[in-house]
Amino acid sequence: MKIAITSTGTSLESKIDMRFGRCSYFVIYDDMIGSIEFIPNSANDAEQGAGIAAVEFIAKKNVDKVISGEFGIKIKSLLDSLKIQMIMVKLPDRTIGELIELLKQNISKNK
Amino acid sequence: MFSIFVVNKCSFSMPRNIMPRKILNPPVIKGFKPYGLELSESSSEPVVLLFEEYEALRLCDYDGYNHNQASIAMNVSRPTFTRIYASVRKKIASAFVEGRQISIEGGKIYFDSSWYHCESCSCYFNDQEIGETIPQCALCGSAYISKVDAEL
Numbered sequence: 241m242k243i244a245i246t247s248t249g250t251s252l253e254s255k256i257d258m259r260f261g262r263c264s265y266f267v268i269y270d271d272m273i274g275s276i277e278f279i280p281n282s283a284n285d286a287e288q289g290a291g292i293a294a295v296e297f298i299a300k301k302n303v304d305k306v307i308s309g310e311f312g313i314k315i316k317s318l319l320d321s322l323k324i325q326m327i328m329v330k331l332p333d334r335t336i337g338e339l340i341e342l343l344k345q346n347i348s349k350n351k
Numbered sequence: 352m353f354s355i356f357v358v359n360k361c362s363f364s365m366p367r368n369i370m371p372r373k374i375l376n377p378p379v380i381k382g383f384k385p386y387g388l389e390l391s392e393s394s395s396e397p398v399v400l401l402f403e404e405y406e407a408l409r410l411c412d413y414d415g416y417n418h419n420q421a422s423i424a425m426n427v428s429r430p431t432f433t434r435i436y437a438s439v440r441k442k443i444a445s446a447f448v449e450g451r452q453i454s455i456e457g458g459k460i461y462f463d464s465s466w467y468h469c470e471s472c473s474c475y476f477n478d479q480e481i482g483e484t485i486p487q488c489a490l491c492g493s494a495y496i497s498k499v500d501a502e503l
Contacts, residue, residue, distance in 0.1 A: 305489060307474075317371050317461030318461070320461050320462045320464050320477070321461050321462055325476060325477060325478075325489060327474055327475070327476040327489055327490050328474060328476070329472075329473075329474045329490070330473065330474070331473065339490070342472060342491045343490065345491070346487075
């Protein structure tokens with residue numbers, strides 16, 4: 241299963257980006273092989289349609305879950321119809337490392 | 352002055368975007384096939400019923416809502432709902448009379464999902480399958496979750 245997290249930076253200490261479409265980086269975590277990938281968001285300074293571009297990018301990566309601070313009204317319906325689960329973390333102090341650690345514990349609990 | 356400007360601007364730009372329609376229950380079938388047809392007519396094009404039109408028919412004729420209640424359920428205006436409903440009646444009638452297949456596909460829709468809140472990591476998450484009960488948090492796996500009724 242692949243999980244995407246929106247990030248403000250490129251290290252595990254960077255904090256989660258509260259915006260989905262205009263986040264600085266996407267972190268793609270693959271729990272099968274344990275890989276963590278940082279990909280810059282090319283659409284974050286687009287005048288409009290940043291969210292939709294982000295959804296397209298995420299759908300191409302076959303992501304099952306997306307973690308971000310907030311999702312717009314257009315994005316919620318799009319992700320809903322693509323059957324991608326949305327997780328909203330309302331704490332801006334959470335780091336990418338902490339979130340991945342939570343996911344790891346959750347996955348190992350289910351095994 | 353402002354209203355004149357808006358009218359002028361609208362008349363030169365593209366038509367308004369279609370609002371996405373909320374679907375509660377997707378259809379269990381992909382379409383209908385007529386039987387007892389003459390061979391010459393069997394190759395005719397199917398009638399394409401949009402998902403939103405199926406949903407309008409279901410809400411109105413199967414569940415017995417009036418147009419106003421059904422429009423709220425689909426998150427569109429009452430006149431828009433009536434247009435969708437008129438279109439599905441027309442399409443089904445033409446399929447019956449002309450002996451054509453009905454296939455249900457397409458339309459600008461989204462599926463409604465319910466949201467949950469986790470007490471231990473204070474995150475919000477939604478469900479992927481409609482009607483499926485979620486035993487634990489999607490992020491931290493804790494069982495202390497509660498359903499959020501309000502639209503997030």
